[in-house]
Amino acid sequence: MNDRALHKIVIVGGGAGGLELAAKLGRQFGPAHVTLIDQSDSHIWKPSLHEVAAGTLDIHREDLSYFMLARDCGFTFVLGEMKGLDRQGRTVQLKAVHDDHGNPVLPDRSVPYDTLVLAIGSKSNFFGTPGADEHAIALDSTAQAERFRLRLLHEFVTLNRRKAQADDGVLDIAIVGGGATGVELAAELVEACASLVFYGLNALDPRRDIRITLLEGAPRILSALPEKMSATAQRLLEERGIRIHTSVKVTRVNERSLLDSDGREYPADLCVWAAGIEAPAMLATLGLETSRNHQVVVDGRLQTTDSSIFAMGDCAHAPWAGEDRPLPARAQVAHQQATYLKAILASRIRGECAPAQPFRFRDYGSLVSVGHTRGVGSLMGVLSGKSWFVEGLLARLMYMSLHLMHHRAVLGTMRTAALALGRLLMKRGAPRVKLH
Template sequence: MNIITPKIVVIGGGAGGLELVTQLGHKLGKKKQADILLIDKNRTHIWKPLLHEVATGSIDSDLDGVVYSAHAAQHHYHFQLGEFDNIDQKTKTITLAALYDESGHTILPERHVHYDHLVIAIGSISNDFNTPGVKENCYFLDSTQQAQRFQHSLLDGFTRLHQDDNQQQALNIAIVGGGATGVELSAELYHVSNLLKLYGLTNMSPKRLHIHLIEAGPRILPALPERIASSAKRELLKLGVHVREHTQVKEATKYGFITKDDEQIEADIMVWAAGVKAPDFIKDLGVFELTSNNQIRVNKFLQSTVDDRIFVLGDCCAFTQTDGKQVPPRAQSAHQMAKCVEKNLCTRQKTKKLTKDKA
C-alpha cells in the first residue's frame, strides 16, 4: 500500500482551498514546519464564478487557469492529482480512487494518503431537486469540462443558424436559476452573439438569440438587495432576455422545460443553475453530520462536529452564524473561511490547541 505522510492535506483546489494551501505554504511549508498537500481531481483551477465565461468562449480555460503543479512549486506546497473516495478516521487516511484515461487505461492506481490534519474544500454541484429529466437534458456549469461541453453545443447552434437560409430561425436557450450564474450567463450570451460577425458568422445577431431566464422565486438575484436586482432585471430586458419570475419548473424534456402550470418553454439548449449542494458521495461516506444539502456541519473553529482534526470550508461547509442563518455558498465566504482555517491550523501547529473563536 502506497502511503505518503504529509501533515496537512487539503482536498479541493477551488477558491478557498487554493488560497489556504498558498498561505500555509508560505507560513509553514517554506519553513519546513509542516508538509502541505493539495489534492484535486483536475490539473488546473478556474475560478468557478468565471465558468459562465468559459461556457460562452469569452475566456480560454487553458490560458486563464492556474496549473496546480506549477503553483505548488512556487508557493511551497505539494500537489497530487486524485479524486477523494473514502476516509478512515482511525488511521487518519483518505483513499483516492484509481485514475483512468479516456481509453480506460490506468493512469494511477488507488492510493492512500495519511494526514495529521485534513481540510475538506470540495465545493458544490448544482442541485436539480430531483426534477424529472434535468440530468438527461440539461447542461450544468459546475466544472470546466461541463462549461466546455456547453460551449461546443452553443457554437454548433450558432453555426447551424449562420448556414440556414431562413433568417427568421432563432436559437432558443432556457436557463433555470436567477442567481448570479444565470444572470451573468444570459448577459454574456448576448455579448458573444454581438461579436460573432468578427469571426465570420455574418448571419448571426442578437436578434436571432432568444433567452428565457427562469426563476422560481419572486425576483432574480435573491441574495442581493432588491435595488440591485431590479437594476439587473432592467438591463436584461433591454438586451432582450425573457425574465420569467414566479415560474417553477416541474420537468425537463428534450424539447424544453415544463412549468408547474403546464406551460412548455421550448428550448434548443437548456441550462440548470438553480441551487447548489455538496456532492452526493459525502452522504455515502456515512461519517459526517450533514444538512439536507449534504453540507458538513462544523463548530465555531470550522472543525467537523465528528472529528476535530478535520476542517471544512467553502460551499460544502455548513456554518451557522450567531443570527441563526447559515453562511451562504459564495466565493467571498470561501475566502473568509480559508483565512479562518489557516489561522487555526497555524495556532494548532504552535500550541496544539485552539483557544479563541476564529470563525
C-alpha cells in the same frame, strides 16, 4: 525530526478557499506539512465559468496549473478524486486516475493526514426534476462549461447555415435559475452573440435569431440580494433583449423544451441549470454529521464532530453568527474562512494551542456582472453599517478586482500584476469569442 514537526495538513479541494489555504500554509511551512488534493490538474476561479461557457474567456489561457502552484507556493499537490475516508487510520482514499481514453494513469491510493480540511465545494442541485440530468447542462466545472460552449458553437453554425439557405428558425437558450450565475451567463451570452457576425457567422441577426430566456422560481431574480440590485439587474437584462419569467417552477426538462408547474412550455434548444446547489453526496458516507444538502455540519470553529477534521466553503454547513441560517455559499465566505483556518492549522503544525475565538463572517456586499462594461452591486460599510448601491462601469471594475484579489492571495502582488498585464496584451491578438 519528531512527530510534532511532521504534522501533516491535507486539504481536499482546490477551489477558491482550499487553494488559498494551501498556498498560505505552504509558503510558511513547506510541502512536507501541506498537501492539496484535487480531481483536476488546473484551477480556475469558479465565478468565471459563465465566461468560459459563453466563449468570452479561454480556459487554456486563464487556468493555473496546480503542479506549478505547488512548486511556487510550497505545498504538495496530489491529483485524484476523494472516494472515502478512513477516520481511524486517518487516511483519505482516492479513486484511480485515467486519461481521456480510459487508460489508467494512477491507481487507487490513500493519503495520510493528521488534520484534514474538506473544501470540495458544491454541485448543481436538480431537485429531482425529470429530464434535468439528461438534457440540462450545469456549470460546476470547466469541463461542463466547455461542453456547453461547444454545444453553443455547434448550434450557432447550424443556424447560420440554415439562415444562409433562406430557412427560418431561431435558437432558444433557456437558463433555469435567476441567481448570480444565471444572470451573469445571460448577460455574457448577449455579448458573445453580438460578436458572431465579425467571425464569419454573418447570416445571423443575434437580436432576431437568438432568444435567451431566464426562468426563476422566486418572485424576482437575485432574490437573495437587495431589491434595488435585483430590479436594476432585471432592467439591464431586459434592455439587452433577455426575456425574464419569475415565479416559475420548472417541473420537466425535455430535449428541446421546458415545462413548468402550470403546464406552460418554454422552447429550449439549449438549457443551462443554475437553480440551486448541493454538496457532493459522497460526504454523507463519511460518518460525519451532514445536512439535507449533504453539507458537513461544523461548529463555530469550522470543526466537525471529529476533532481532526475541518470543513469550509460550499461543502460546509457553518453557523452564521447573529443569523438564524447557515453561512451562504459565496466566494468571500471561503476566502475569509481560509484566513481563519490558517491560524488554527499553523498552531497545530507548531504544536501550540490553537486560537479559541469562533469564525465571524464580515459581509462586504455583493457584486454581479451584467456584461463587460456594466455591473450592479451592494457594498456594506463596515464601520457605518450602511449599504451602498453601485452600478455601471464602477461596479464592473470592482467585480473584476475580486478575481485579481484571489490571484493575489495565491500568487502574490507582483506575479498577479504581471499575469494581468500579460493577459490584457494577449487579448489584443485574440478573437473576442473563442470559436474553436
